[in-house]
Amino acid sequence: MLAAAAVSAATGLWWAPSFDLAAGLAPAAEYAKKGKRPAAKTSPVIAVAKQYAEAIASGDRVAFGQLDFGCQFALVSTAAAPFKDFPPASDPVYGQCWTILIQAHDTAVELRDEWVNAIWPGKAFLVFYRNQLTSYSPSFYVMARLGLSPPGTGLRVKPVDSAPIPAASFRMRPGAPLVSVPAAVVRLRVTYKDPITSPVTYAPEEYNLTATVKTTAQALKAVTVKWVVLSGLRKLGFPGDTAVLNLPMAGHDGDPIPFVTETGGYIPNSGAWWKPSDAPEVLSAALQRMAQYAEQRDRIALLNRVLIVDPGHVAALTILTGELYQTLVNAGAAVHQVPIGDAALAVRFNELYWNAYAQASRRWNNDHQGAIATHEAVLQDIPPERVALKARVLLELAWSRIGKVAWNRMLDDPGLVRAYKEAEEAFKLTDRPLDKFTATYTMAYAQAYMPNRDNHAMLEKLTEARRWYLQLAGASVDSWRFLLLNDTLKGVVEADPAFKPLLTAS
Numbered sequence: 001m002l003a004a005a006a007v008s009a010a011t012g013l014w015w016a017p018s019f020d021l022a023a024g025l026a027p028a029a030e031y032a033k034k035g036k037r038p039a040a041k042t043s044p045v046i047a048v049a050k051q052y053a054e055a056i057a058s059g060d061r062v063a064f065g066q067l068d069f070g071c072q073f074a075l076v077s078t079a080a081a082p083f084k085d086f087p088p089a090s091d092p093v094y095g096q097c098w099t100i101l102i103q104a105h106d107t108a109v110e111l112r113d114e115w116v117n118a119i120w121p122g123k124a125f126l127v128f129y130r131n132q133l134t135s136y137s138p139s140f141y142v143m144a145r146l147g148l149s150p151p152g153t154g155l156r157v158k159p160v161d162s163a164p165i166p167a168a169s170f171r172m173r174p175g176a177p178l179v180s181v182p183a184a185v186v187r188l189r190v191t192y193k194d195p196i197t198s199p200v201t202y203a204p205e206e207y208n209l210t211a212t213v214k215t216t217a218q219a220l221k222a223v224t225v226k227w228v229v230l231s232g233l234r235k236l237g238f239p240g241d242t243a244v245l246n247l248p249m250a251g252h253d254g255d256p257i258p259f260v261t262e263t264g265g266y267i268p269n270s271g272a273w274w275k276p277s278d279a280p281e282v283l284s285a286a287l288q289r290m291a292q293y294a295e296q297r298d299r300i301a302l303l304n305r306v307l308i309v310d311p312g313h314v315a316a317l318t319i320l321t322g323e324l325y326q327t328l329v330n331a332g333a334a335v336h337q338v339p340i341g342d343a344a345l346a347v348r349f350n351e352l353y354w355n356a357y358a359q360a361s362r363r364w365n366n367d368h369q370g371a372i373a374t375h376e377a378v379l380q381d382i383p384p385e386r387v388a389l390k391a392r393v394l395l396e397l398a399w400s401r402i403g404k405v406a407w408n409r410m411l412d413d414p415g416l417v418r419a420y421k422e423a424e425e426a427f428k429l430t431d432r433p434l435d436k437f438t439a440t441y442t443m444a445y446a447q448a449y450m451p452n453r454d455n456h457a458m459l460e461k462l463t464e465a466r467r468w469y470l471q472l473a474g475a476s477v478d479s480w481r482f483l484l485l486n487d488t489l490k491g492v493v494e495a496d497p498a499f500k501p502l503l504t505a506s
């Protein structure tokens with residue numbers, strides 16, 4: 001019964017020869033020229049469009065079905081006689097029409113598990129318009145996932161204006177003569193109440209970027225949507241006299257049903273996105289609620305949501321980086337399975353493990369460029385009196401430079417010498433044994449990549465690093481051996497017998 005209502009990719013513009021095109025366009029042109037719009041409260045087509053949108057947002061499948069052109073057309077195009085009234089609310093037709101709508105809407109719902117890139121409310125709940133906003137049918141902007149709770153907190157629909165357009169035309173059945181009915185466009189302003197659950201888009205300027213460029217997501221606050229409303233349908237045997245044209249339909253010959261000169265959807269440049277100043281208290285409340293979630297993916301998704309609204313939110317950035325950092329540290333321990341008897345040393349050991357791993361295994365191209373720029377910026381902001389912090393940042397910067405050399409395999413990169421000098425400066429600044437060890441170990445690692453490597457000088461640095469390391473709480477000869485025989489250093493240490501004493505227990 002609903003075959004005629006199946007969603008189709010067929011599109012096109014066509015108008016029946018039974019009316020004068022210029023005469024049909026004249027009211028709309030005059031209306032645009034003078035800027036006059038029929039008052040919302042006196043326009044029946046506006047009332048129908050608003051009722052239709054609110055029926056979808058509230059999940060009222062009966063009201064939706066009775067106002068949807070596709071659903072009504074599926075009834076009358078297969079019926080033996082005209083309808084005098086709608087089927088009762090218990091009729092399965094409403095559920096069938098609703099299923100078609102939901103299946104269409106699901107194409108804009110996030111169905112993948114994005115983990116660190118997840119955005120609240122997450123998989124199976126997040127509405128993410130990944131395509132151009134003009135490519136979606138109007139109902140996508142009021143779908144029940146956004147209007148119902150949970151997880152959504154709802155939306156508001158406010159009439160803007162309406163205007164007549166040339167009549168819509170279609171065939172009631174294949175081979176039947178063309179019929180036409182009056183048509184109008186209605187503009188409704190849709191506003192989402194909550195920045196935490198509103199739909200997400202790419203930043204407007206980023207829709208045309210290539211797939212290799214990381215894009216910026218933003219939380220949509222409001223859009224103006226155009227709806228096409230058809231009237232005078234009852235004379236054709238429809239159970240209702242007015243209906244909204246939403247999802248495109250195609251007849252047996254592939255032509256769109258009905259043929260209209262305008263289609264509904266997003267009004268270009270009408271979008272507004274949530275800003276940090278719009279609802280700061282909502283963002284703060286979200287962070288407080290985040291602590292109640294046992295699943296890390298839920299916490300990360302909520303933090304990411306706060307940050308797409310306010311990218312500079314200090315508390316969210318601090319918590320998120322802490323979550324991700326601790327996860328990475330724990331993952332390193334699970335992989336190498338080297339027992340470390342001290343928490344502070346374990347953290348540093350795992351950091352060094354990942355530093356070495358990143359050089360020997362493929363990473364996302366040019367990660368090191370961002371790391372270097374970040375560490376250089378942080379270094380410039382450190383006050384002169386905070387020498388311990390400066391030493392730590394110098395070491396991170398040195399490893400970022402080493403990573404760049406390891407990735408590009410450009411061993412004559414001057415950044416390698418800078419990395420050595422930065423580690424050397426860090427050694428002089430710090431009085432912490434853990435940082436003294438890290439500095440000497442980093443200098444030795446930089447030497448391993450130098451084109452004219454001095455194995456004797458490298459042996460001296462590793463010997464010094466070993467001395468500092470074995471003084472640390474929780475250190476052992478076995479864990480020290482792992483540091484020597486992990487990835488890059490292994491090839492140097494095993495190739496030159498001079499390094500063999502570094503592996504002994506004495």
